[in-house]
Amino acid sequence: MATPHIAGIAALIKQKHPDWSPAAITSAMMTTANFTATPGVPILAQQKNKLSPATPFDFGAGSVNPSKPIDLGLIFDTYFKHYVQFLCTVPGVDDMSVRRAVGVGCPSKKTDWCSDLNTTSVTVSNLVGSKKVTRRVTNVGELDGKYTVLVREPFGVNISVRPQVFKISINTSRHITLFLVATQTANSYTFGEMVFEGNNNHVVRVPIDVYVSSTLGF
Structure with a gap:
């Protein structure tokens, strides 16, 4: 969609939820598209x-969809410190280059993978054997929710999610863990999705993109 469309819809969401971060607004638009x-x-x-x-x-x-982001159940929120952690896990990037770019250095405790940035999509650009990916969802709905997680697996990948069913109270967060196992080398990106189906008629969809480099490396 064109930038003016996205900006206008983002402004509507910001008016409804003035305390939401840019990442939260992006999440609302993506998961309900x-x-x-x-x-x-x-x-x-x-x-x-x-x-x-x-x-x-x-x-x-x-x-x-302009109307759906106004009333939804879960978002994937991300803040400045998370983007810094992401930069610090990029191969070839050191503390000094991060400090020059954003004004602060890398945290003492780093995340293991670039793919753990809490975005509203899951991308693994080099799956060798198996990998664990984490996401954090926050309930921004007006009611406590119960969600069931369904996965449509990309070709050549087996994915399990924990927890598959969970309850989440208003304004609270919880982590979701995906376990990806390569079953067949594809030599190209393959696509799937993770869908959260809530008991309050909320549906949250997350794209999954994986490039399987090798089924070895367990």
Whole structure:
């Protein structure tokens, strides 16, 4: 979608939730986006002079629905310190370069993987054998919620999620852990999704993108 559309929808969300961070607003738009053109019809992309079903690399999380982000259950929030931690896990980036870029150095305790940044998507660019990825969800709904987590696995990857069913109170957060195991080398990115279905008619969708480099390395 065009920048003016996104900016306008973000302004509406900010008016409804003035205390939300930019990451929270982004999460609200992404997790409630439409990932089909119309019900059951895929979004298309121009590829090699023909139209083919699009992937998340074409449309991201989908086409933003202006009304859904106003009332939702869960968000993935991220703050400045989390982005600094992310930079510090990027291969080849040292404390001095981070300090020059953002004004602060790396924390004494670093996260293990770039993919652990609490974004509203899961991307693993080099899966070798197995990997654990964590996310933190926050209940911004008006009621306590109970959620069931469903996963559509990318090709060549087995994914388990813990917990698969959980309860979460208003204004509280909890961690979700994904365990990815490579089952077949794809030599390209493959796509799936993680969906949180809530008992208050809230549905939260998270794209998953994985590049399986090798099934070895356990």
